Amino acid sequence: xxxxxxSPAIHRTVVSxxxxxxxxxxxxxxxxxxxxxxxxxxxxxxxxxxxxxxxATALGIYEAQGDRIxxxxxxxxxxxxxxxxxxxxxxxxxxxxxxxxxxxxxLGDEVALVAGGVGLASLLLPxxxxxxxxxxxxxxxxxxxAGALVDADLFAExxxxxYVATDDGTLGWAGYVTDLLRETAMHFSxxxxxxxxxxxxxxxxxxxxxGVRAQLSLEETFACGxxxxxxxxxxxxxxSAQAPRFPAPAPGETRDYVxxxxxxxxPVFWAHELRW
Amino acid sequence: MVENAASATGPSIATRIGKLDxxxxxxxxxxxxxxxxxxxxxxxxxxxxxxxxxxxxRFPRLGNxxxxxxxxxxxxxxxxGLQNPxxxxxxxxxxxxxxxxPCAVIGSVAGFSVDDYAYVTERLAARDEIDAIELNxxxxxxxSEGETFACDPGLAEQATRAARRVTAKTLxxxxxxxxxxxxxxxxxxxxxxxxxxxxxNTVRGMAIDVETAKPRLGNTTGGLSxxxxxxxxxxxxxxxxxxxxxxxxxxxxxxxARDALEFILAGASAVSIGTGNFxxxxxxxxxxxxxxxxxxxxxxxxxxxxxxxxxxGFAGVR
Ligand SMILES: Cc1cc2nc3c(=O)[nH]c(=O)nc-3n(C[C@H](O)[C@H](O)[C@H](O)COP(=O)(O)O)c2cc1C
Ligand code: FES
Numbered sequence: 001x002x003x004x005x006x007s008p009a010i011h012r013t014v015v016s017x018x019x020x021x022x023x024x025x026x027x028x029x030x031x032x033x034x035x036x037x038x039x040x041x042x043x044x045x046x047x048x049x050x051x052x053x054x055x056a057t058a059l060g061i062y063e064a065q066g067d068r069i070x071x072x073x074x075x076x077x078x079x080x081x082x083x084x085x086x087x088x089x090x091x092x093x094x095x096x097x098x099x100x101x102x103x104x105x106x107l108g109d110e111v112a113l114v115a116g117g118v119g120l121a122s123l124l125l126p127x128x129x130x131x132x133x134x135x136x137x138x139x140x141x142x143x144x145x146a147g148a149l150v151d152a153d154l155f156a157e158x159x160x161x162x163y164v165a166t167d168d169g170t171l172g173w174a175g176y177v178t179d180l181l182r183e184t185a186m187h188f189s190x191x192x193x194x195x196x197x198x199x200x201x202x203x204x205x206x207x208x209x210x211g212v213r214a215q216l217s218l219e220e221t222f223a224c225g226x227x228x229x230x231x232x233x234x235x236x237x238x239x240s241a242q243a244p245r246f247p248a249p250a251p252g253e254t255r256d257y258v259x260x261x262x263x264x265x266x267p268v269f270w271a272h273e274l275r276w
Numbered sequence: 277m278v279e280n281a282a283s284a285t286g287p288s289i290a291t292r293i294g295k296l297d298x299x300x301x302x303x304x305x306x307x308x309x310x311x312x313x314x315x316x317x318x319x320x321x322x323x324x325x326x327x328x329x330x331x332x333x334r335f336p337r338l339g340n341x342x343x344x345x346x347x348x349x350x351x352x353x354x355x356x357g358l359q360n361p362x363x364x365x366x367x368x369x370x371x372x373x374x375x376x377x378p379c380a381v382i383g384s385v386a387g388f389s390v391d392d393y394a395y396v397t398e399r400l401a402a403r404d405e406i407d408a409i410e411l412n413x414x415x416x417x418x419x420s421e422g423e424t425f426a427c428d429p430g431l432a433e434q435a436t437r438a439a440r441r442v443t444a445k446t447l448x449x450x451x452x453x454x455x456x457x458x459x460x461x462x463x464x465x466x467x468x469x470x471x472x473x474x475x476x477n478t479v480r481g482m483a484i485d486v487e488t489a490k491p492r493l494g495n496t497t498g499g500l501s502x503x504x505x506x507x508x509x510x511x512x513x514x515x516x517x518x519x520x521x522x523x524x525x526x527x528x529x530x531x532x533a534r535d536a537l538e539f540i541l542a543g544a545s546a547v548s549i550g551t552g553n554f555x556x557x558x559x560x561x562x563x564x565x566x567x568x569x570x571x572x573x574x575x576x577x578x579x580x581x582x583x584x585x586x587x588x589g590f591a592g593v594r
């Protein structure tokens with residue numbers, strides 16, 4: 001995956017709109033003209049905590065158009081709840097855009113996007129760009145329950161075919177979205193996925209079985225988010241074009257791969273190159 | 277006179293660590309700042325005192341298996357495991373670019389034997405791009421060996437002496453808070469020839485996932501940093517400042533000038549910011565600006581005038 005030319009910066013943004021498409025899930029719109037212009041599909045930003053004393057929060061950039069970007073978040077802990085309840089007009093500092101983003105050209109013209117929960121957020125910009133260049137886009141979207149499937153209509157309006165799965169069977173396929181992907185037996189030229197890591201591992205297996213290459217956007221706890229601390233690594237084949245330069249293993253080292261930073265070399269990796 | 281000097285040019289936050297004259301008392305913590313380039317888009321590196329580079333070892337190290345990070349209340353647990361390319365590849369590929377940094381560049385050396393410390397220090401310190409050496413004898417994330425040096429006065433002394441013998445550049449030795457008597461370790465390290473002390477490295481800790489009933493870090497245990505350890509670190513500086521006469525680089529949870537001042541008033545001549553950069557990359561600027569206004573508001577000409585001011589047992593810097 002080619003590293004993208006990006007020019008990250010600190011952005012002082014202002015909360016412009018907010019909605020709660022499902023209980024506990026928020027979409028926060030921000031006035032952020034420079035960031036909106038600089039963001040590529042699959043990139044993320046680090047949100048500086050308004051109260052200090054904890055690491056910035058990494059969030060995929062959901063929408064980026066005109067002067068506005070938005071972030072989708074689940075209000076689980078104190079920090080995400082704080083972000084979800086920011087009043088309109090509140091200031092929020094972010095730094096980004098960060099990470100490599102998806103290599104959309106390499107996905108071909110029949111693309112399956114696989115989203116787990118709010119992993120959906122990293123797939124809207126790819127969907128938009130793929131559809132704009134004439135690709136057919138199939139969104140496979142899984143969540144715990146029907147109420148947690150948000151914004152599927154947004155993808156449909158853009159022209160994507162949407163297939164949903166719920167763990168509890170309240171809507172669509174009952175079970176894992178990755179099983180649904182396998183069962184459709186459709187032909188894809190490429191797969192792009194974002195969601196919790198058990199789902200991504202399943203996507204990797206299904207993709208291998210289907211003989212299709214998949215790009216996975218990995219989730220991990222970040223500290224710096226800019227490649228400075230090596231805290232967010234994943235095992236990656238030495239042969240990967242994304243593998244950081246690393247000398248031959250020292251005597252006694254049994255691992256034949258390297259560690260790549262999810263925030264820097266990633267967050268998007270080719271599934272078949274991961275060693276995890 | 278002092279007042280005039282302060283009002284004409286603004287108060288000075290310059291400091292001196294060994295042979296290093298720093299225009300600002302802010303170092304960026306080892307392992308937290310990459311080589312500086314990662315943060316260059318967000319902060320003017322010319323405004324900081326210096327960067328302490330990621331620790332380097334004799335041989336390449338792939339580092340610990342992930343997960344390597346856990347966010348905790350007001351803190352961060354990490355277990356990176358000294359991932360680095362080893363001194364050979366480091367000298368060949370990485371060191372040349374440090375010459376472009378508009379601030380001091382301090383190499384960090386980690387090891388598993390006294391000989392390691394001497395060997396890596398000698399080779400790294402020989403490079404012009406490196407202004408000083410920090411001896412990391414206190415990494416808690418590489419099994420028992422890494423931290424043993426900072427927890428055993430005899431080993432701390434040997435490692436310091438070995439590094440001292442091979443370089444005339446400023447030698448900073450980084451101490452561990454995971455000891456009963458940090459002042460005693462500080463004394464032997466001073467006697468063994470250290471020019472300065474970094475106080476402190478991370479506090480050992482761990483977190484357990486109650487869903488899986490497993491430790492959350494790939495390495496099981498880790499080192500805690502950030503605001504959560506600040507009071508522990510301030511006390512460590514306080515105790516060390518009463519025991520030695522070499523300058524101290526205080527660190528542990530510094531995010532703003534008030535945090536930094538706690539360390540300085542306890543006896544630190546400089547501070548280091550690690551985890552604070554993760555909260556906000558502007559932290560180095562925030563700290564420097566805040567220190568200047570603290571001094572200006574009190575009409576104090578120089579930061580040096582407040583070093584150790586809260587600490588009646590502060591022995592003064594030689
Ligand atoms: C992710 C991470 C990596 C670190 N790596 C190193 C290292 O390689 N060498 C070292 O001497 N200290 C290392 N440290 C310790 C820091 O330099 C610093 O001493 C400590 O975190 C306390 O300061 P802080 O709370 O400002 O981060 C690391 C800390 C963190 C959080
Ligand atoms: S979070 Fe620091 S390198 Fe990725």
